[in-house]
Amino acid sequence: MKASKRIGFNVALGLIVVTALSTVFLYTPPGKLFRHIIERAKEERHRSIRLLSETDHQALLEACRKLSREIEQGKLLAPHCYMIRYKPSPEITRFPQVILDIDPMFIDTWPDGRITVGMMGGIHHYGVIAYPENYEKPSDDFKFGDRELLPGLWYYNDGYHEDPEFGKKIDELIEKHKKKK
Secondary structure (H helix, E strand, O other), rough: OHHHHHHHHHHHHHHHHHHHHHHHOOOHHHHHHHHHHHHHHHHHHHHHHHHHHHHOOHHHHHHHHHHHHHHOOOOOOOOOOOOOOOOOOOHHHHHHHHHHHHHOOOEEEEOOEEEEEEOOOOOOOOOEOOOOOOOOOOOOOOOOOOOEEOOOOOEOOOHHHHHHOOOHHHHHHHHHHOOOO
């Protein structure tokens, strides 16, 4: 009987200690940082799904090509990085809505008409690169991107360079979340 009381006491004490440590961890700066990192990872996963499975890629390509024409006409700077999510550039108010709807971090414009829609930068990079019509490959070793979504629109992701199985993971993500028609 004494042994079972001791076991019960130890279990109760263990639960109290775990609860106390969890509470301290969750409400201290390291715990808040951990929660913030988890929330950011969830947001980025949702953005990836939206970009790959829910976005009208043809409409996105056409919107990017509209920006390419604005570069040709001198209405947009190139090369230039237009920030979207953090400290937004004032020019983005006239960017096509289909681009803004995918909530990119930035848009890079290039003198040759390429448009990079960067969903994330810094530690991990992914997004799309749109090429103007009749784009000429500048060299034999030029790489358009990691995965062609449709002619002229390429997906890029650091994961392709880090994991040989990454393409399969992207295929599974697209298949799992594609719109039912």
